[in-house]
Amino acid sequence: MNKKIAIIGAGLSGLAAALELKKLGHQIKVFDQSVKVGGRVQSDHIDGYTLDRGFQVLLPSYEMAQHYFDYEDLKLSGFQPGAQIYNQSSQKFNIISDPLRDPSTLLVTVFNSVASLKDKYLILKLKLNTKNFEMKSLSNTTTYSGLKEFGFSDKFINGFLKPFFSGVFLEKELSLDFNFFKYLFSKFNSSQAVLPLGGMGALSEQMAKSLSQEELKLGIKVESFTQNSVQTQNAGEKFDHVICAMGQDQAQKVGGLKLKAESESAETYRPVVTSYFTTPSEKHSSKYLYLLPGHKVNHVACLTAVQKSYAPKGQVLYSVNSIESEARDPKEIIQSLVPVFGETEMKTWSHLKTYEIKKALPKNFLNQDKTLSQNGILYIGDYTQHPSIQGALESGYKCAQEIKK
Numbered sequence: 571m572n573k574k575i576a577i578i579g580a581g582l583s584g585l586a587a588a589l590e591l592k593k594l595g596h597q598i599k600v601f602d603q604s605v606k607v608g609g610r611v612q613s614d615h616i617d618g619y620t621l622d623r624g625f626q627v628l629l630p631s632y633e634m635a636q637h638y639f640d641y642e643d644l645k646l647s648g649f650q651p652g653a654q655i656y657n658q659s660s661q662k663f664n665i666i667s668d669p670l671r672d673p674s675t676l677l678v679t680v681f682n683s684v685a686s687l688k689d690k691y692l693i694l695k696l697k698l699n700t701k702n703f704e705m706k707s708l709s710n711t712t713t714y715s716g717l718k719e720f721g722f723s724d725k726f727i728n729g730f731l732k733p734f735f736s737g738v739f740l741e742k743e744l745s746l747d748f749n750f751f752k753y754l755f756s757k758f759n760s761s762q763a764v765l766p767l768g769g770m771g772a773l774s775e776q777m778a779k780s781l782s783q784e785e786l787k788l789g790i791k792v793e794s795f796t797q798n799s800v801q802t803q804n805a806g807e808k809f810d811h812v813i814c815a816m817g818q819d820q821a822q823k824v825g826g827l828k829l830k831a832e833s834e835s836a837e838t839y840r841p842v843v844t845s846y847f848t849t850p851s852e853k854h855s856s857k858y859l860y861l862l863p864g865h866k867v868n869h870v871a872c873l874t875a876v877q878k879s880y881a882p883k884g885q886v887l888y889s890v891n892s893i894e895s896e897a898r899d900p901k902e903i904i905q906s907l908v909p910v911f912g913e914t915e916m917k918t919w920s921h922l923k924t925y926e927i928k929k930a931l932p933k934n935f936l937n938q939d940k941t942l943s944q945n946g947i948l949y950i951g952d953y954t955q956h957p958s959i960q961g962a963l964e965s966g967y968k969c970a971q972e973i974k975k
């Protein structure tokens with residue numbers, strides 16, 4: 571029987587549930603307080619620049635991304651696998667690449683100073699061990715402990731794995747669950763990290779295209795809700811089901827969700843600061859991510875090297891990312907990058923905009939088998955699976971499949 575279903579939140583999880591439920595023939599209405607769809611996946615288009623709201627990439631090997639996105643239409647283009655790692659003492663970059671996928675880098679990769687031969691062997695072993703890894707449960711081991719147990723040297727963990735995955739987890743200790751690491755490692759190994767031509771926001775916009783004006787209600791804040799009703803500022807409405815896709819903090823505050831003690835604390839999210847700089851200089855334009863271990867900037871990405879459309883012709887766009895909000899002031903950032911890219915280069919950089927995202931990724935996540943349900947309300951979102959595009963989409967997909975039953 572077709573049902574009338576409310577979805578509160580038009581982030582990736584809410585959109586995923588909406589599209590799936592619509593496909594199954596249900597009558598849906600999605601509410602979002604913002605005038606734009608996408609929640610944490612949005613881009614701003616300013617003076618010819620595309621600025622994602624926080625540096626973010628898509629891994630096309632995410633199963634749910636393959637289900638929901640039309641890759642051809644998104645015109646994806648990828649970073650080079652691996653990274654350029656800055657060595658503070660030699661003031662030089664080393665390339666860590668994947669020789670199996672990019673044979674041209676074999677020599678630099680084999681002889682660089684970050685990884686020992688044993689580390690390189692272990693990387694290959696981990697690659698084989700995690701091929702098609704499915705995140706069925708949590709390991710209850712931190713990523714750092716898991717990597718140590720696997721046998722990696724401290725030099726390799728601190729010189730590559732930590733700075734690379736700190737940028738993904740948005741925390742420096744690699745304290746997230748080892749199975750989540752294995753899942754992401756497997757996905758990084760089976761596809762490049764990519765950006766859509768229109769910015770990361772194009773992902774959510776593409777999903778929203780399949781929804782009508784009646785189905786997608788933007789700029790409408792939900793004040794309260796029960797399992798069968800939604801109250802906005804102006805109206806109340808009855809539904810057969812209500813799905814809360816508001817993000818963990820709002821689900822707790824507005825939606826009355828109760829979680830275990832560690833997830834209830836005030837600091838439920840990890841922050842990140844992304845600052846955008848532009849320059850006409852092509853000198854450091856590279857498809858490799860720049861990792862800066864021990865620096866207050868975690869990583870620098872040249873976005874126009876991957877997608878030219880991110881800046882007007884003749885301009886190069888960099889995103890400079892600082893986790894734990896250590897680098898905010900644009901002048902200080904430029905100064906701190908002088909030893910890295912050189913004074914002449916840094917003199918050409920101009921600051922465009924800074925995004926300080928206080929609630930970027932949930933610190934804890936549930937990896938729920940079944941959709942989280944309390945008082946008849948269904949709760950979806952990245953925190954119910956794992957903090958990623960895949961996790962958010964999967965939570966929405968699973969919920970729709972369960973309603974189908």
Ligand SMILES: Cc1cc2nc3c(=O)[nH]c(=O)nc-3n(C[C@H](O)[C@H](O)[C@H](O)COP(=O)(O)OP(=O)(O)OC[C@H]3O[C@@H](n4cnc5c(N)ncnc54)[C@H](O)[C@@H]3O)c2cc1C
Pocket residue numbers: 578579580581582583584601602603604607608609610611623624625626627628629790791792793815816817820824842927929930931950951952953956957958959960961962
């Ligand atoms: C800076 C950054 C970098 C990231 N990098 C990556 C990456 O590289 N790869 C990756 O896989 N993942 C990445 N992620 C994670 C990924 O973007 C998120 O996990 C995912 O977008 C979360 O989607 P969601 O639907 O769970 O929540 P959200 O996107 O937070 O959606 C919640 C929605 O609910 C709405 N809402 C809240 N309260 C109300 C209310 N009262 N009434 C109506 N609407 C309401 C909000 O406006 C919002 O649109 C990153 C996230 C950030 C922020």
